[in-house]
Structures are given as C-alpha cells and as structure tokens.
Amino acid sequence: MTSKYLSLTMPRAYDSVSDLIELWRAKRDLCRGKTWSAASDLEGATMDAICGMAFGHPWGVIRQYTGVVKTMSLRHLPLDSSGAVEFKLLAPDLAESTWRIFTSIPLRGPFPRLSHFITRLSSSYRRQALLVDRFLDSKLVEAREKARVLGAETAIELADNTLDMMVARELKGDDWMTDTEMKQELFQYLLAGTETSSTTLSWWCKFMTNHPEVQRKLRDHLIHRLPWIKDRRPGFVELNATNVPYLEAVVHETLRLSRTAGGVARETKEDILVLGRTIPKGSTIVLPTSVGCQDLSDVAPDTQYLDKATDDYDATWIDEKARPGGLDDTGRSEGDGSSRKVGYWKSGTGLLFDPERWMDKDGNFDLHAGPSMPFSLGQRGCFGKNLAMLELRVFIAQLNIAFFFAPISDEQNGFQRVETVTSHPRYSYISPIPWRADEAREGP
Numbered sequence: 178m179t180s181k182y183l184s185l186t187m188p189r190a191y192d193s194v195s196d197l198i199e200l201w202r203a204k205r206d207l208c209r210g211k212t213w214s215a216a217s218d219l220e221g222a223t224m225d226a227i228c229g230m231a232f233g234h235p236w237g238v239i240r241q242y243t244g245v246v247k248t249m250s251l252r253h254l255p256l257d258s259s260g261a262v263e264f265k266l267l268a269p270d271l272a273e274s275t276w277r278i279f280t281s282i283p284l285r286g287p288f289p290r291l292s293h294f295i296t297r298l299s300s301s302y303r304r305q306a307l308l309v310d311r312f313l314d315s316k317l318v319e320a321r322e323k324a325r326v327l328g329a330e331t332a333i334e335l336a337d338n339t340l341d342m343m344v345a346r347e348l349k350g351d352d353w354m355t356d357t358e359m360k361q362e363l364f365q366y367l368l369a370g371t372e373t374s375s376t377t378l379s380w381w382c383k384f385m386t387n388h389p390e391v392q393r394k395l396r397d398h399l400i401h402r403l404p405w406i407k408d409r410r411p412g413f414v415e416l417n418a419t420n421v422p423y424l425e426a427v428v429h430e431t432l433r434l435s436r437t438a439g440g441v442a443r444e445t446k447e448d449i450l451v452l453g454r455t456i457p458k459g460s461t462i463v464l465p466t467s468v469g470c471q472d473l474s475d476v477a478p479d480t481q482y483l484d485k486a487t488d489d490y491d492a493t494w495i496d497e498k499a500r501p502g503g504l505d506d507t508g509r510s511e512g513d514g515s516s517r518k519v520g521y522w523k524s525g526t527g528l529l530f531d532p533e534r535w536m537d538k539d540g541n542f543d544l545h546a547g548p549s550m551p552f553s554l555g556q557r558g559c560f561g562k563n564l565a566m567l568e569l570r571v572f573i574a575q576l577n578i579a580f581f582f583a584p585i586s587d588e589q590n591g592f593q594r595v596e597t598v599t600s601h602p603r604y605s606y607i608s609p610i611p612w613r614a615d616e617a618r619e620g621p
C-alpha cells in the first residue's frame with residue numbers, strides 16, 4: 178500500500194470517526210453521567226471505516242444508529258448489573274449479515290469444521306451469505322465499469338479504495354484473480370480489518386480511562402504540533418511519527434499492550450533447529466505476538482493491571498536463561514545474528530502502559546526502542562498493517578481531541594481478557610466527556 182493510496186483512503190477513516198464522535202455525544206447526553214460499553218460502537222465504526230476504504234462507501238452503520246439513539250429515552254433503557262446503560266446496536270442488513278458470517282466461525286468445541294458445516298446449512302446463514310455475495314458482485318461490476326471508462330493507468334492513479342485498485346491492476350494486466358477469489362479477498366479484508374482495529378481501540382479507551390495524564394499530554398501535544406487540528410483534518414504526512422511523535426508512541430504502546438492478535442500459527446516445512454531444540458517437519462508452531470509485552474524481568478511487574486488481569490499472567494514462564502545477557506548462545510540456531518537492532522524494555526515495566534518508553538531523550542519517536550510485533554512479521558505478516566496504523570492514528574487523535582475519558586468505577590474497570598479471533602477486553606465501559614474550556618492542562 179503506497180503512501181499516495183493511503184492518503185486517498187484517509188478521508189474514509191475521518192468520516193467514520195466523526196460519525197462515532199457524534200454517536201458518543203448523543204449517548205453522553207442521553208446517559209447523563211452513566212457509562213456504557215464502547216465495544217459494539219467501535220466495531221460499527223471500524224466496519225464503516227474498512228468498508229469505506231475497501232469499496233469507497235461506508236455502510237453507514239454508525240450514522241444510522243446515531244439517528245436511532247437520538248430518539249431514545251433513558252427511562253426505557255435497561256442497566257446492566259454494574260449500572261451501565263445497555264444499548265443494542267442496530268445495524269443495516271449488510272453489516273448484520275457480515276457480522277453473522279464473521280461470528281459463525283467456531284473457535285471452541287471439538288469439531289469446528291463440522292459445526293461450521295452445519296451452520297452453513299441453515300437457511301438464515303445462506304440468506305445472509307447470499308446478500309453479502311450479491312453486494313460484492315455488484316461492487317465488482319461497478320468497479321470494473323469505472324476502470325474500463327477511465328483506462329488502466331488513470332484508474333490506478335485515481336484509486337481511493339481497495340476494490341478500485343484491484344480491478345485497475347487487473348485491467349493493466351498486473352494481477353489476475355477469478356471473481357470468486359476477488360470476492361474472498363475483499364471479504365477477508367473486511368474480516369481482518371474490522372475486529373482487529375475495534376479491539377485495539379477498545380483497549381485504548383481502557384488505557385485512556387486509567388491514564389488521565391496521557392490523555393492530557395496527547396491533547397497538548399496534538400494542539401501544540403497541529404494548532405489548527407480542531408478546524409481541519411490533518412493529512413497523511415502531518416499525522417506521521419516525525420510530526421506528532423507522542424501520538425505515534427501512544428499508538429505503538431496501545432498495540433504492544435493490547436495484544437489484539439494473540440499469536441500466529443505456522444507449519445514447519447522441514448526439520449528445524451530453534452534455540453537448540455529440533456522441531457520436526459509438519460509441526461504447527463504457535464508464535465505469540467505478545468513478545469515485548471510481558472518483559473523478561475525478574476522484578477515483580479507493576480500490579481496496576483495484574484491485580485485486575487492476573488488470570489492471563491503466568492509468572493512461571495519467566496526464565497532466567499532467557500533474560501538479556503543470560504542467553505545461552507550455544508543453544509541459538511544458526512543465522513539469528515548477534516547484533517540486535519531492537520532495545521529491551523526496562524526490567525519490571527512490561528505490563529505498564531507507558532508511551533514514554535517509545536520516546537528518545539530528544540523527544541523523538543524510536544521505533545526500535547524495544548520489542549513489539551502486533552502485526553507479526555515476514556511474508557505472511559499483516560497485509561493491512563499500514564492501513565491499520567493510519568486508521569489508529571486518525572481515530573486516536575480525533576477521539577482524544579473530542580473527549581476526555583473520565584474515570585469509572587472499579588467494578589467496571591476490570592482488565593480481564595476474552596479470547597475469540599482477537600483478544601478483547603471483557604469490559605469496555607467508557608465515560609467520554611467534553612474537555613473543559615481550560616482544557617488539556619488541568620483536565621475536566
């Protein structure tokens with residue numbers, strides 16, 4: 178994905194976060210100080226964003242829902258056991274159907290293939306799959322016609338969404354896929370781009386709720402570096418790591434600590450030696466992307482999150498031999514090199530949310546400050562990484578300028594995880610309020 182293409186798709190991310198801000202203002206007015214869960218709002222907003230980026234037009238999930246929320250009355254809304262207002266997102270049919278297909282993938286249970294096969298036989302599933310398929314067909318026809326009229330070169334030049342780019346390249350003869358493959362690619366794009374981004378943003382809301390000082394610093398930083406940010410949308414370059422390094426640090430720290438994609442799996446094609454152990458051909462290796470989150474410290478990590486999230490923390494994995502300086506070099510596999518490009522996180526700080534860890538002494542963002550690989554690495558690493566980074570920068574900057582995430586009760590503030598395709602926070606309650614007139618420096 179080139180910078181030019183990313184800049185062209187950027188307005189879609191801005192439109193989606195603007196709709197989300199409008200929704201949260203409406204919910205805030207309605208809830209009068211009560212909290213609600215951000216999870217489904219974020220799913221809707223990231224689905225709008227990714228659809229906009231994939232097809233050029235969002236499905237309007239959040240815009241339609243905001244219209245409904247504005248007609249609601251608090252008296253008719255239920256509260257959950259923690260006292261938060263319970264909403265149910267009502268989405269357009271296409272979005273509902275897409276969600277249904279996403280969630281039909283069985284993640285637990287002894288016979289996932291069989292269970293998915295049975296789900297696919299149901300008439301409601303088939304109806305929804307047909308709706309999505311017809312939508313993708315019609316978009317494909319539209320995009321091909323547009324590219325044909327423009328000509329391949331111009332179509333590539335003007336492409337501001339993935340589908341237009343794919344068909345323009347097809348017309349030029351650079352890529353060729355069957356229609357089915359093209360539709361599967363697009364659907365995978367929707368699937369891979371929605372839940373990952375929304376889960377990461379749910380974690381970000383939690384980190385902000387627990388770190389008012391980071392919210393204030395980020396807001397100060399954005400207003401200082403981009404003084405006009407409340408009046409116009411920053412462009413692709415304006416929002417980069419050099420211009421707004423602290424924003425970049427907050428995004429990287431959110432990705433590092435949220436561990437959205439817990440791990441990736443690979444099958445070994447041949448016997449391989451890793452740190453002195455032979456892994457036979459045909460083994461499935463699961464690689465945690467959480468490297469760099471739980472550091473290799475022998476010091477008890479800060480308990481701020483552990484108290485709340487101990488169920489996924491196992492101190493017994495800390496291995497003396499694996500500590501910096503403690504590696505047994507004889508066990509290294511050949512070719513892993515000894516000159517290390519990436520630094521180490523300070524002992525005992527791995528589970529702390531601390532964007533400063535990414536900043537150097539001159540206030541610049543340092544990508545190699547320490548380990549983190551939320552998008553995995555290599556040839557099969559995340560295809561949408563640059564798009565996801567762009568989306569996160571846009572969402573985080575705009576939400577930070579619009580709201581202060583006020584503290585919430587301990588009961589609603591748990592840090593436990595729920596593992597599905599991604600690793601979600603169990604509780605995503607928020608209380609976003611407008612900044613006060615004297616704003617970032619003193620906070621609301």
Ligand code: HEM
Nearest residue numbers: 369370373374377437438441552553557558559560561565
């Ligand atoms: C915060 C957001 C995201 C995170 C944390 C994330 C993380 C990942 C990870 C860990 C993988 C597995 C890579 C591997 O197996 O080595 C992956 C694959 C993939 N991601 Fe993302 N992703 C994110 C957003 C996106 C977005 C926005 C898109 C689409 C625009 C996307 C499209 C894909 C695709 C298509 C693959 C499969 C690549 C392949 O198998 O070759 N991702 N992602």
